[in-house]
Amino acid sequence: xxxxxxxxxxxxxxxxxxxxxxxxxxxxxxxxxxxxxxxxxxxxxxxxxxxxxxxxxxxxxxxx
Numbered sequence: 001x002x003x004x005x006x007x008x009x010x011x012x013x014x015x016x017x018x019x020x021x022x023x024x025x026x027x028x029x030x031x032x033x034x035x036x037x038x039x040x041x042x043x044x045x046x047x048x049x050x051x052x053x054x055x056x057x058x059x060x061x062x063x064x
Contacts, residue, residue: 018026030036
């Protein structure tokens with residue numbers, strides 16, 4: 001690729017698009033964000049919690 005073509009591509013960029021390194025940096029900084037981790041944890045453990053609470057409720061109710 002010609003150096004002038006590379007320069008033209010750089011100058012054409014308006015800055016509204018993030019670079020690959022910016023996207024990577026943002027993704028890594030959000031990877032351990034507590035709100036994201038909490039949402040993932042809640043989604044993964046929901047079925048187990050439902051089963052547990054149903055068993056506790058069934059044990060607390062009379063047999064009839």
